[in-house]
Amino acid sequence: MYQDEVVLCGSSAYTKKFYLNEDFSNLPEQIKNDLKILCVLYTEDVGGTLQLVFSKEGSLVFRMDSEENDFMYDEIGSVLKIKQLQQTRQELLEALEMFYKVFFLGEEFEEDQGCY
Numbered sequence: 001m002y003q004d005e006v007v008l009c010g011s012s013a014y015t016k017k018f019y020l021n022e023d024f025s026n027l028p029e030q031i032k033n034d035l036k037i038l039c040v041l042y043t044e045d046v047g048g049t050l051q052l053v054f055s056k057e058g059s060l061v062f063r064m065d066s067e068e069n070d071f072m073y074d075e076i077g078s079v080l081k082i083k084q085l086q087q088t089r090q091e092l093l094e095a096l097e098m099f100y101k102v103f104f105l106g107e108e109f110e111e112d113q114g115c116y
Contacts, residue, residue: 004056005053005054005055005056005061006021006023006053006054006100006104007019007021007051007052007053007054008020008021008024008035008051008052008053008054008060008096008100009021009024009035009036009039009051009052010039010049010050010051010052011036011039011040011042011043011049011050012043012048012049013043013044013047013048013049014048014049014067018036018039018040020032020035020036023104027099031092031095031096034089034092035052038085038089039052042081042082042085045074045077045081046064046073046074046077046078046081047066047070047072047073047074048064048065048066048067048070048073048078049064049065049066050062050063050064051063051065052096054097054100054104058097058100058101058104058105058107059097060093060096060097060100062082062085062086064078064082
């Protein structure tokens with residue numbers, strides 16, 4: 001279905017807007033709200049823009065950017081904030097990757113061998 005990367009959602013400190021790809025409108029409302037909170041808080045904290053993008057393999061990637069003359073953008077804080085989000089929201093991020101791989105890439109669902 002998809003051959004290149006696909007944007008899941010994003011937020012911009014410049015436009016003060018959040019975007020959710022309409023291909024993911026069937027996600028539960030709580031997950032959509034969690035994504036909005038995650039993205040908006042990130043851009044409010046460090047500035048710039050944030051996109052959550054699925055790679056062609058189905059991995060969820062954080063893509064950060066800022067305008068060239070944005071002296072308020074905190075580049076170091078950006079990296080630290082992403083690491084924090086990856087740790088604190090690990091379950092959500094892994095579930096989104098599984099959802100994408102199964103429903104968009106057509107992969108088989110496999111439960112982890114070590115889980116009960």
